[in-house]
Structures are given as structure tokens and as C-alpha cells.
Amino acid sequence: MVVPMTVNFLKSKWRLFASAHPLAKGVIAYSIVWPTSSFMQQTLEGKQLKDYDWMRILRFGLFGGCYVAPTLYGWLRVASAMWPQTNLRIGALKAIVEQASYAPFASTSFYFGMTLLEGKGIEAAKAEVKDKFPKTLRIAIFIIPVLQTINFGLIPEPNRILFVSFCSLFWITFLAHMQKQGEKAQLNEHMPKQQLKQFQHHLPVLKNESFIPKVNNAFAL
Template identity: 25%
Template sequence: MNKLYEYINLILFIYVITLNIMKLLSSTWRSLAAFRRTTAVPVRRFVKVAFSDKYLFYTNVTISLTLSSVGDLMEQTYEIYIKEQTKYDLKRCAHMAFSGVAVGILCHHWYKVLDKFIIGKTFDMVAKKLMLDQFIFSPIMIVTFFGSVALFEANPLENFKEEVKDKFVRLYRAEWMVWPPAQIINFYFLPTRYRVLYDNTISLGYDVYTSQVKHSKPMKTGSEVISKKISQLS
């Protein structure tokens, strides 16, 4: 009889605990649902305004500026981790942010022009946009990137020429590895207003690499290495 009584008490205890847990979960769910209802409308309203024709330019430039900065900070974090530098260089980050502004402006207008003159989402239309993007716009973007950052450096023209000569091919080769598959999705599925947002989201990792290439030392040619060795021996 005592065992039966203990068994009934155990069942009642489990039932009460389960009931309280269910009440807690129900209350939590209702709170989350209420929070979602109260925040969903303002968020949708913000997105609608930010990506409207009136503010789209400013939104695209802000996105590019922000993610270019974040990409450089991620690269600097890695460089600090491997002890290539000891602290964050905020001036360098600001320069990369400015390059993001320049790139954002170009991207905003490029996609509008591209969608205006090449209308549709057939395979042929997407292929045309992809070819124009890779063969015309990508080189312009790389040159713009080096040029915009060089404005803040000593001897900007010389630095610009030197970096384009030494690093252009390296970045352009990387562009072909990243952007063709990404841009197929961009051109086929997304409306014009979201293209720059998509680009910058995809390119966050690429921005890290861009920062790495930009701030890496120039690659020496074989003749330069030999000349240096000879000068050390003489």
C-alpha cells in the first residue's frame, strides 16, 4: 500500500512539474510572439524605406562602407593573431571604408544600368550580364579600389601604378573564383534594389582577401631578387 501511495505521489509530482513547464513554455512563446508582432512592423517599414528608390543610393553606399570596414577589421584581427601587427590600424580601416564608398557608388549605378538595358531573366540575359560584369565591371572595380585607397597615401600616383601592376592580376583571378556563381544567383533571383546588399554579404570574405592583398608587400620578380643578392655579396 505504501508503495502504491509513493507511486501515485511520484506521478502527481511529475504531472505538476510537467504542467508548470508547459505553462512556462506557453508564456515564453506568447511573449516571443508578441515581441515578433511589435518588432516585425517597424523592421518591415524600415526595410521598405531603406530600399525605396528615394533612399536606395544612400543604403547601398552605407552597406558597402560598413562591410568594407568590417572586412578590413577581420583581416587586421587575423594579422594581430599571427603577430604580423600589434594593434588595430584605424586609419587603414578608414581608408578601406572610403574605398567601400567608391565601390558602393559604382555598384549602385552599374546594376541599374545593367537591368535597364538587359531586361529579363532568361539564360541568355543572365549570361550577358555575367559576361559584362566580369569582363568590364570587375576590372573597373579593382582599379577603383586601388585608386581610392591610394588617394590617402604618400606619392598616390606612383603607389597606384605600382599596386595595379603588382596586384591587379591577383585580385582579378580571385574575382573569377568567387563571382560567376554568385552573380548567376544575383541576376536570376534578386530584384535590382537588393543586388548591392547581396553583393556585399557575399563579398565579406572577399573583402578580407582584398584587404590582405592591398596591404601585403609587393611580390618581387626573379630579377629583383637576384639583384638584391648580388648587392648583398658586393
């Protein structure tokens, strides 16, 4: 009896807190969803527990909770103020407007912000956006509008950020994969150069004066 009563008490307290502080609800949700997505992405790569990049997971949590949740909350409030009705037609309109405004901003912010959190600098962040933003946008245009039409058209406003955070679990996993793919490509691009330098470093220094006679003698044999 004690456990069910405790669970019901916590549920009621959470409902009161969530209804009174929707932004805090979003921050908590995204502080869980974003690192979970990074964890899922690394799991799909086949990593073992000892091989996980925990700092990367932490960066995802910080970015999701401290940046994405407040900006998304602001956009949802603006959209609800501009179109207060809740139906599929208005939901589709909001989704189209979002795809043309907030979605590009969110994708750009992700690649730019995560690169800065990795300590790579502004120029590297610009290059990351230039390389990956177009690819991400081409895929997002077929997925995000459908989800946001459902969100704006059928989901009550207090629960919209939770619905988005649930859908984001899979979308952010994809973004984490996209970001990691770029790192792998850069590694593969630079690895042959590094190996070539190491090979050249270990080659003996040959002088023409001593090397050419030896070659001539070899051919003379």
C-alpha cells in the same frame, strides 16, 4: 510587447526607405561591409585589439561607402536597363559582360584609390595596380561570374546591391589581404638595406695608413 512593436516599426520604415532610396541603402551597406572586411583581415592576421590599424579600417569605410557603392549602383542600373529579364541565361550573360568591363575597373580602382588614400602618390598607386591587378583578376575570374550569375539571374533588382555587399564581405577581406601582402613584401625588401646602412653607420672609420701596418704586424706574429 513594446520591443517587438518597435522592431516591426523600424523594419517597416527601413523597407520603405530602402525601396525609395536604393543608392542610399547601398551606401549604408558598403560603409559597414568594407570596414568590417578590413577588421576581419586584420583579425585573421592575429592582431590584438590594441594593434588594429583603425585608420586603415576608416579608409576602407570611406572608399566602400563613398566610391564603390555609387559606381556599383550605376553599373547594376545600366545592366538592368540593357537586360531587364531575370533568369539564369541573362544572368550568365550579364556576369560575363561585367567580368570584361566593370570588374577590371573595380579592381584597378581599389588598388589605385586605396593607395592614394594612404597618401603615397600617383606613381605608387600605378605601381600598386601593375603589381596586384593581374593576380587579383586571375582569381576573380573563377569567383565573381558565378556570384553575379546568381545575383542577376535569381535576385530581384532592389535587393541585388545587398546580395553583392554580402558576398563582398569575403571578397574584400581577400583584397585587403592582397594589399597588405604587398606592404609586407616592400617592408621585407627594404629592411636589409636599412639594417646595412645602420651597420655601416656604426663602423669606425679606418685609415689605410694606420690600418695596414697593424695588419702586417699581426701576420708577422
